[in-house]
Structure formats: structure tokens, C-alpha cells
Amino acid sequence: MLERALHRLRGRIAEVADLEFNFEAFQGENADAGDVVAAANTLPFASERRLVVVHGVDRMKAADQAVLAGYAADPSPTTCLVLVAGKMRKDSKLLKAVAAQGGAAEYKAPRRSEYPAWVIGLFEDKGRRLDRDGAEALVRSVGRDLRRLEIEADKIIAYAGERSEITRDDVTSVVVETAPVSIFEFLDAVGARECGPALDLLGDLLGSGDDIMGVHAMTVRHIRTLLSVRALADRNADTPTIQREVGMAEWQVQRALRQARRYEPEDLSRALRAAAEMEARMKSGRGEPRLLFERWLVDLCRDGDG
Numbered sequence: 001m002l003e004r005a006l007h008r009l010r011g012r013i014a015e016v017a018d019l020e021f022n023f024e025a026f027q028g029e030n031a032d033a034g035d036v037v038a039a040a041n042t043l044p045f046a047s048e049r050r051l052v053v054v055h056g057v058d059r060m061k062a063a064d065q066a067v068l069a070g071y072a073a074d075p076s077p078t079t080c081l082v083l084v085a086g087k088m089r090k091d092s093k094l095l096k097a098v099a100a101q102g103g104a105a106e107y108k109a110p111r112r113s114e115y116p117a118w119v120i121g122l123f124e125d126k127g128r129r130l131d132r133d134g135a136e137a138l139v140r141s142v143g144r145d146l147r148r149l150e151i152e153a154d155k156i157i158a159y160a161g162e163r164s165e166i167t168r169d170d171v172t173s174v175v176v177e178t179a180p181v182s183i184f185e186f187l188d189a190v191g192a193r194e195c196g197p198a199l200d201l202l203g204d205l206l207g208s209g210d211d212i213m214g215v216h217a218m219t220v221r222h223i224r225t226l227l228s229v230r231a232l233a234d235r236n237a238d239t240p241t242i243q244r245e246v247g248m249a250e251w252q253v254q255r256a257l258r259q260a261r262r263y264e265p266e267d268l269s270r271a272l273r274a275a276a277e278m279e280a281r282m283k284s285g286r287g288e289p290r291l292l293f294e295r296w297l298v299d300l301c302r303d304g305d306g
Contacts, residue, residue, distance in 0.1 A: 016049050023052075028056030191260075219275075230263070
């Protein structure tokens with residue numbers, strides 16, 4: 001989303017500036033704040049505006065950030081200075097100085113269920129209309145890499161020529177599937193209680209050769225992990241303690257915590273009991289395994305919603 005915002009901004013500045021002569025970019029890890037300020041204070045050449053971009057401003061030294069905060073309090077009226085940060089403390093002097101000018105914005109990656117809408121918006125920005133089926137096909141083929149999605153969008157638009165309406169057929173004609181479905185994507189969707197995406201991913205897994213009993217076993221294991229993490233967190237265990245107890249890396253614990261908090265402990269316990277009953281029915285031939293698992297999955301994702 002940040003890349004799209006920068007692209008739009010560059011397009012607007014290009015309307016009033018020749019960016020071949022009025023554009024400078026810096027990398028925060030090796031940029032000097034004095035050089036950035038000097039670039040920002042330089043008058044535009046034969047244009048109304050200049051564009052200066054600093055990538056990774058959060059990696060600049062505190063002293064350099066302080067210099068930029070001072071500049072932000074009284075910026076040049078002819079320069080658009082863009083400071084890009086991966087993460088900034090809310091109490092950062094630089095962030096406060098930029099926010100005081102009304103120039104602070106936060107860009108987050110879409111949630112899993114929001115990617116098709118994001119793709120539709122991407123095509124709209126490029127003056128084309130892509131239907132929902134086409135957007136879903138693109139996400140499922142490419143994955144959730146925003147840069148890769150934009151690259152593929154440009155290829156699809158080139159293929160469509162002058163047509164303003166783009167369909168799923170255009171997507172499948174151009175895009176080579178580069179994102180085979182992972183069981184972990186499916187488990188993330190289950191953890192997020194996103195029933196529709198979880199069922200779609202399940203279909204992709206089974207279609208690519210995964211066994212329903214194997215998916216069932218991995219899902220039950222994941223639910224047990226969420227229940228363990230939730231129980232430890234409810235007892236006020238800190239992250240290192242949870243890591244030791246469940247044998248996971250810190251980032252895995254944080255992700256599991258986010259997912260576990262979407263459920264009540266009773267939901268997870270009930271799901272495990274139901275999973276044991278379902279497995280017995282699968283192995284005894286009392287029901288079609290995929291249908292049994294899908295019904296269990298829907299109950300798990302929706303349990304407690306009403």
C-alpha cells in the first residue's frame with residue numbers, strides 16, 4: 001500500500017515538476033540529515049516543486065532525526081519531502097513534528113480477506129476495472145506479495161490492450177501460478193477465523209494432492225497449540241516462558257497469541273473434542289472425510305459468533 005501511495009504522489013508531483021532534475025532519494029542507514037535538508041531547501045529547477053524521498057528514516061541516528069524534526073517545523077514551500085519509515089515510536093520527535101504539519105500517514109498491509117479488494121483498487125488506480133473473480137484468481141496465483149501483485153497487474157493490463165474491463169480469463173492467460181498453497185496459509189486462515197478463505201485454501205491443498213487426514217492432523221495440532229498459548233497467556237506468562245513451554249520462536253508465539261485471542265478457550269476445547277469424534281467417524285467410514293472436516297471447520301470458525 002505504501003508503494004501505491006508513493007507512486008500516486010510521484011505522479012502528482014510530476015504534473016508540476018520535471019523529476020529528471022527535481023528529484024533526490026536517500027537511504028536512511030547512510031544518509032546525512034544535513035544533506036537531506038540541503039536537498040529539501042534547494043529551489044526547483046524550471047519547475048514549481050521538488051521531490052525528496054528518504055527511505056528507512058527510522059534507521060537514521062537520533063541526532064539526524066532531530067535535525068529533520070527541526071526542518072519539519074518550517075519546511076520549504078517548494079519541496080515535497082517524504083520520510084519513509086518501517087516503524088516509528090509514537091513519542092518520536094520526528095513523528096510528532098511531521099504530524100503537527102498534518103503530514104503523517106500509516107500504511108498497513110491488507111488483511112488476508114482484504115487482498116482481492118486491494119487488487120481491484122490497484123487496477124482502478126491504473127484506469128482499469130477487474131472483476132472480483134479475477135482479483136481472487138490473481139491473489140491465489142501470485143500470493144500476498146504487494147510488489148509482485150503490482151508487477152503482474154501491469155503485465156495483465158499490457159495483455160488487455162485498450163480494453164477497460166479485465167476478467168479472470170485475462171488473469172489466467174497471463175499469470176503463471178507462482179504461489180503454491182501451503183498448509184501454514186490454511187492454518188493461518190483457521191487461526192484468523194476466516195471461514196471462506198480457509199475453505200478455499202483447503203480445496204487448493206486437496207487439489208494439489210494433500211491428504212485430508214494429514215490436513216486434519218495438522219489442524220488439530222494447531223488448535224492444541226492455540227489452546228496452550230492462550231492458557232499460558234491467561235496465567236500472565238511472559239513471552240519467553242511461553243516460548244519455552246511450547247517450543248516456538250518468539251515470532252511464532254506472537255502470531256499464535258494473536259490467533260488464540262480470536263477464540264475463547266471453551267471454543268478451542270470444544271473443537272478438539274469434536275475433532276476426536278470426527279476422526280473416529282472418518283476411520284470407521286461413517287461419512288465422507290472431506291465433508292465431515294469441512295463441517296467441523298465451519299463450526300470452528302463460526303462458533304461463538306452468534
